[in-house]
Amino acid sequence: MKSVKTLTAGQHALLEADLQQRQRQLGARLREHHGGLSRAEHAREVLLQDGDDAPQREGERELDMALSDMETLELAAVGRALERLQDGSYGLCASCDAEIPFDRLKAEPWALRCVACETQAEAAAKRR
Numbered sequence: 001m002k003s004v005k006t007l008t009a010g011q012h013a014l015l016e017a018d019l020q021q022r023q024r025q026l027g028a029r030l031r032e033h034h035g036g037l038s039r040a041e042h043a044r045e046v047l048l049q050d051g052d053d054a055p056q057r058e059g060e061r062e063l064d065m066a067l068s069d070m071e072t073l074e075l076a077a078v079g080r081a082l083e084r085l086q087d088g089s090y091g092l093c094a095s096c097d098a099e100i101p102f103d104r105l106k107a108e109p110w111a112l113r114c115v116a117c118e119t120q121a122e123a124a125a126k127r128r
């Protein structure tokens with residue numbers, strides 16, 4: 001299997017520590033958001049709280065859900081990156097197998113694709 005040669009052991013360890021820290025942060029934040037409730041229960045509870053200030057709550061609920069969605073997605077990406085660190089495929093673009101530069105990984109340790117493929121994937125997602 002192809003593996004990354006440009007990352008030093010030190011850089012590897014740094015990124016792994018970043019990812020683990022991020023995973024803990026996101027996990028804690030999501031638990032806090034939901035107060036231990038599942039997503040569906042959470043949504044229902046927010047709905048039941050609706051009263052005279054419903055229009056305002058509408059916006060808050062959307063924001064809350066959007067934030068949770070983002071965090072859930074990011075947490076999944078962080079988990080995937082940690083798996084890839086274990087199996088040695090970390091740092092390789094999931095689409096074209098090119099090595100992702102350390103600078104990009106440093107800014108976004110859970111990045112799965114090189115910039116070119118990520119841009120293409122985002123454009124494709126928008127077209128859908």
Ligand SMILES: [Zn+2]
Pocket residue numbers: 093094095096097098113114115116117118
């Ligand atoms: Zn690529």
